[in-house]
Amino acid sequence: MTIKVLLVEDSPVASTIFKRMINSADDMSVVGTARTGIEALELMPKVKPDVICTDLMMPKMNGLELTRAIMSSTPKPILVISACVQDEDKNNVFQLLDAGAVDVFPKPRSGNIEDYEMITQKLLTRIRVLSGVKVFTKRSQNISPILTNNGIPVKINRDNTNNTVSSTFVKGIKVLAIASSTGGPQAFQEVLSQFPANFPVPVLCVQHISTGFLDGFINWLKQYCHLSVVVAQTGDSPRKGYIYFPPERQHLQLDAQGRFYCVEGVAVDGHCPSATVLFQNVARFYGSASIGVLMTGMGRDGALGLLTLKQKGAYTIAQDEATSIVFGMPQEAIRLGASKIVLPLPEIAPKIMEIIT
The missing domain is CATH 3.40.50.2300 (Response regulator)
Known part of the structure; x- marks a missing residue:
């Protein structure tokens, strides 16, 4: 046809x-x-x-x-x-x-x-x-930008160094890793906007996006997130209260001390940055003290990485077919047995909060 x-x-x-x-x-x-x-x-x-x-x-x-x-x-x-x-x-x-x-x-x-x-x-x-996109998944709730008193959408940037973490959070989980491709910006918006300002762990992310659009994507997310959304810098350590994305055309990796190591490299599963590279680095450094989430996207990037996370004892989540714009990446992860649970998009953030509280 x-x-x-x-x-x-x-x-x-x-x-x-x-x-x-x-x-x-x-x-x-x-x-x-x-x-x-x-x-x-x-x-x-x-x-x-x-x-x-x-x-x-x-x-x-x-x-x-x-x-x-x-x-x-x-x-x-x-x-x-x-x-x-x-x-x-x-x-x-x-x-x-x-x-x-x-x-x-x-x-x-x-x-x-x-x-x-x-x-x-x-x-x-x-x-x-x-x-091949036949059904448009609508958000289960209306997500509105964070506004100033005069109605201008802004990101409320905070210095999270001295943030007091609510006693309702437990210390078992130390990091959250999330990846997506086609349909991912909307998926990231829905999930990340639900995390409170005192979210107790750093959030490491990979989104396949065309060169030149990263800054616009991050600035757009800042309007909806209570956490600070930034580009990871080599040598920095992940901090609670921050959402990190790799620089354009660079893998998001961790060195032996758990600090960011961002570098241009060979494409893995067809991509740089690669979700599999991120997940495997998180699995190696954090092991079972991590949560991995693979959302909507074309191809198979992230599936093997999510499997590595699960094998290390991490809690792994794949987005379901009904709410995925493109089911390729999560479907491959499910096929490999890499996901502990399969969830519709609106239930991913609440599940993450349930795990860490």
Whole structure:
């Protein structure tokens, strides 16, 4: 079956190039192009797309407004293709995920055809994955940003060095490790936003995300989390009250003293950073005093690492199929017997709190 793609892009040059790229695949076809969100909405009932690829910045109706309109009426898998990763608009890309878009993909900032050709196969793969997303999992609760008195979304940054940990927390668990891929930003938002400011252990994370989007992703998460969300730095020790992500294109590892060791390395399970690398490092240093969670994502990264954690006595959790945007990674972990328990997304954070209290 041919995957029908609606392309929403206000640049004639970019639209022509993307159309050629998509039509080069035997299993997909661009069934319509639009320069604004308004044009896209008018085309929707006529072309009946399987996947919508949209830019963020467009006249009359931008990508965010378009996504909200589509998801409130005729939900479809939406891939955001944007070059907004270096300026103030980069945070807006993740607002589209709030609105229901599934994934983000970088558009070359240059207009060079060579730069577009380099990303062709990655783009086609993303579209194929999204075409298989049939059900959009809605959050069981409305997650709102943390606001200042004047209503501006902010992250409440705290110096957690002297945080007093509630006596309801026990000391058996020393670290929480979580990983995800496609659909992960939304999953991370739901899970991490439920942890209180006195959460007693560091949270080490891996999210497969295109180069250039990490800062925007972290800034977006800061609006929802009571903990500090930061990029891990080599030589630092994990601290309670902090959520850590590796630098772009670097594995998140731990040295013999348990300090971060972030370095570019060979891709493991097809990725750098790799969930398996993180889980195996956590298993080696923390063993049974850890919790490992593998959430939605394409492929198998993290499955072997979660198995290592379980073999070391850690408590391991895999997200279930019904709430996973893409069930690949958790499914592989379940197949290997790597998960102690399989949970729907809304139950993951409460289970973690139950384990450590």
